[in-house]
Amino acid sequence: MNWIVIVDHLPALPEAILLVGACVLMIADTFVKDERRAPTYWIAQGTLALCAAATLFVLSVSGLSKYYLFNGLFVADFLSHLVKLVSYGAVSAALVYSRQWLVDRSLLRGEFFSLLLFSLLGMMILASASSFLTVYLGLELMSLCLYALVALNRDSALATEAAMKYFVLGALSSGLLLYGMSMIYGATGTLTIPEVAKVVRGVASSSTDHNFLVFGLVFVVPGTAFKLGVVPFHMWIPDVYHGAPTPVTLVIGSGPKLAAFAMAIRLLVNALPELAADWQQMLALLAILSIALGNITAIAQSNLKRMLAYSAIANMGFMLLGLLSGMVDGNWLNREAAYSASLFYMIIYTIMSVGAFGMLLLLSRAGFDCENLEDVRGLNRRNPWYALLMMVLMLSLAGLPPTAGFYAKLAVFNAAVAAGWLWLAVGAVLLSLVGAYYYLRIVKLMYFDEPAEGVPSQPRVPGGALMSANGLALLFFGVLPQPLMGLCAVAIASL
Numbered sequence: 003m004n005w006i007v008i009v010d011h012l013p014a015l016p017e018a019i020l021l022v023g024a025c026v027l028m029i030a031d032t033f034v035k036d037e038r039r040a041p042t043y044w045i046a047q048g049t050l051a052l053c054a055a056a057t058l059f060v061l062s063v064s065g066l067s068k069y070y071l072f073n074g075l076f077v078a079d080f081l082s083h084l085v086k087l088v089s090y091g092a093v094s095a096a097l098v099y100s101r102q103w104l105v106d107r108s109l110l111r112g113e114f115f116s117l118l119l120f121s122l123l124g125m126m127i128l129a130s131a132s133s134f135l136t137v138y139l140g141l142e143l144m145s146l147c148l149y150a151l152v153a154l155n156r157d158s159a160l161a162t163e164a165a166m167k168y169f170v171l172g173a174l175s176s177g178l179l180l181y182g183m184s185m186i187y188g189a190t191g192t193l194t195i196p197e198v199a200k201v202v203r204g205v206a207s208s209s210t211d212h213n214f215l216v217f218g219l220v221f222v223v224p225g226t227a228f229k230l231g232v233v234p235f236h237m238w239i240p241d242v243y244h245g246a247p248t249p250v251t252l253v254i255g256s257g258p259k260l261a262a263f264a265m266a267i268r269l270l271v272n273a274l275p276e277l278a279a280d281w282q283q284m285l286a287l288l289a290i291l292s293i294a295l296g297n298i299t300a301i302a303q304s305n306l307k308r309m310l311a312y313s314a315i316a317n318m319g320f321m322l323l324g325l326l327s328g329m330v331d332g333n334w335l336n337r338e339a340a341y342s343a344s345l346f347y348m349i350i351y352t353i354m355s356v357g358a359f360g361m362l363l364l365l366s367r368a369g370f371d372c373e374n375l376e377d378v379r380g381l382n383r384r385n386p387w388y389a390l391l392m393m394v395l396m397l398s399l400a401g402l403p404p405t406a407g408f409y410a411k412l413a414v415f416n417a418a419v420a421a422g423w424l425w426l427a428v429g430a431v432l433l434s435l436v437g438a439y440y441y442l443r444i445v446k447l448m449y450f451d452e453p454a455e456g457v458p459s460q461p462r463v464p465g466g467a468l469m470s471a472n473g474l475a476l477l478f479f480g481v482l483p484q485p486l487m488g489l490c491a492v493a494i495a496s497l
Contacts, residue, residue: 013078023049024119031112077132080496085129092256099360100249106368121147125261164245179225185218229262233291243311252359278329285326292319297437324414327421342490343413357472380453391473400441406479
């Protein structure tokens with residue numbers, strides 16, 4: 003009997019390992035006196051490596067099959083495995099890039115590692131959520147840890163203000179999402195996502211029930227949009243990105259975005275496919291507003307973190323182009339191409355975001371934070387290799403060839419055109435040309451301007467190898483996108 007229980011719960015092995023690892027880390031850190039916290043750091047990295055190995059093992063055992071656990075609360079499919087693996091990489095990279103930055107400011111404490119791992123656990127639960135209960139559990143576990151991380155520097159008024167804004171607006175969005183899910187529960191009588199889809203399919207023909215479901219959807223979409231950070235639910239993004247310590251900004255801009263995308267897939271595509279005509283209209287408006295406001299407002303920013311914040315808003319708008327293009331004229335023929343394009347875009351954006359904020363960390367020193375445009379002036383003269391990597395990151399964010407960002411944008415544009423959203427695709431292309439200005443401005447500052455006074459002459463070397471891999475990965479997936487695109491297609495086909 004014990005063996006059967008173990009086999010039945012095998013797909014949840016990565017979550018169990020992470021939970022145990024986070025608890026061990028909290029206890030072990032109380033005995034660590036070293037300011038670099040080497041034991042704590044390596045326990046965190048080792049836990050992430052074990053989680054990755056466990057996920058690959060589960061994948062090798064289950065293949066492309068879909069397994070439901072805990073009475074339908076938890077699902078293990080290829081999409082959840084892929085999202086988890088990318089999230090491990092993002093959190094591991096965040097630890098590498100941020101370690102010296104935190105040491106220089108006496109902020110490398112045990113709570114940073116434990117909150118980061120518990121936040122990752124929330125992302126994993128969100129990726130595998132198969133019930134409104136687990137969606138909300140994963141979302142709150144992830145969010146509460148991030149609220150605390152934003153306020154990691156308790157002596158910074160800017161960080162404290164950012165944490166309060168994030169907490170208040172996050173609580174509001176969670177309330178909206180919870181209210182929307184309760185309305186859908188009232189209309190369907192079930193919390194399990196596959197059962198919701200079955201019931202919705204049956205009641206969609208009734209105008210009264212349909213209106214009730216749409217009323218719930220009106221609250222679910224804003225709750226999801228807040229976590230993605232799209233207009234008009236973007237108000238927290240610039241202030242939180244700017245006020246949070248840069249390592250925390252790196253974390254917020256990578257894994258949680260991917261987890262929010264998985265949440266959108268579970269809630270909209272898996273649970274409410276019969277209401278696609280309704281939520282597609284909402285997402286179309288959110289997409290064009292996000293691309294427009296994000297790209298236009300970023301031009302006026304002199305702070306790099308705020309600029310990347312508005313860039314994140316615009317990039318989430320581009321991702322929505324694929325998410326709203328799955329259904330065409332009542333059929334799902336464009337489903338796999340559209341949703342796999344969105345997933346590919348999210349993975350590439352995660353790599354770009356980790357690299358961009360990681361570069362800011364590597365260019366910083368004790369007593370100096372690389373946060374303003376002036377701080378990257380003349381980088382090519384100080385370190386040509388870092389300048390080249392930064393240029394690759396900026397070109398990819400701008401969506402220019404031969405980087406992965408170009409193929410990612412091309413994929414979502416193709417999906418939108420195939421679904422008949424031609425006006426949306428044309429508008430997005432024109433606005434992406436506007437957005438290219440502020441990315442290319444950074445390239446111009448690095449290569450054609452003199453270094454600013456007071457900027458360290460040489461960037462930090464630790465983490466440089468990972469940054470090189472980060473930049474080269476964008477070139478690799480730009481030239482050979484098909485392996486990753488194929489994985490994304492398999493993930494969407496497994497839904």
